[in-house]
Amino acid sequence: MTTCKHCGKAIDDPHTTTCIRDFIEYQDDVTLQRLRYTDDEKEQCAVCHVNPGAFHHRGCYMERCPRCGQRLISCGCLIRGKEWQQPIG
Numbered sequence: 001m002t003t004c005k006h007c008g009k010a011i012d013d014p015h016t017t018t019c020i021r022d023f024i025e026y027q028d029d030v031t032l033q034r035l036r037y038t039d040d041e042k043e044q045c046a047v048c049h050v051n052p053g054a055f056h057h058r059g060c061y062m063e064r065c066p067r068c069g070q071r072l073i074s075c076g077c078l079i080r081g082k083e084w085q086q087p088i089g
């Protein structure tokens with residue numbers, strides 16, 4: 001069984017429906033609230049198994065960055081030295 005290092009809950013347990021609500025702290029001292037798994041989904045997250053409207057477990061590939069809207073784990077906003085720029089459009 002895999003345990004979330006952030007909330008301590010079992011990720012593989014179907015009764016674990018959400019991680020804890022908190023904030024993302026960026027390197028430029030900006031702090032934003034984490035985004036919820038969209039309510040538009042009808043099933044649990046396929047990666048971390050949280051319910052629609054809940055918070056993903058930290059490190060879940062599906063979690064979106066509140067700053068740029070891309071996937072948090074790969075967007076680069078948390079990487080020290082990478083300067084964030086407002087998307088055009």
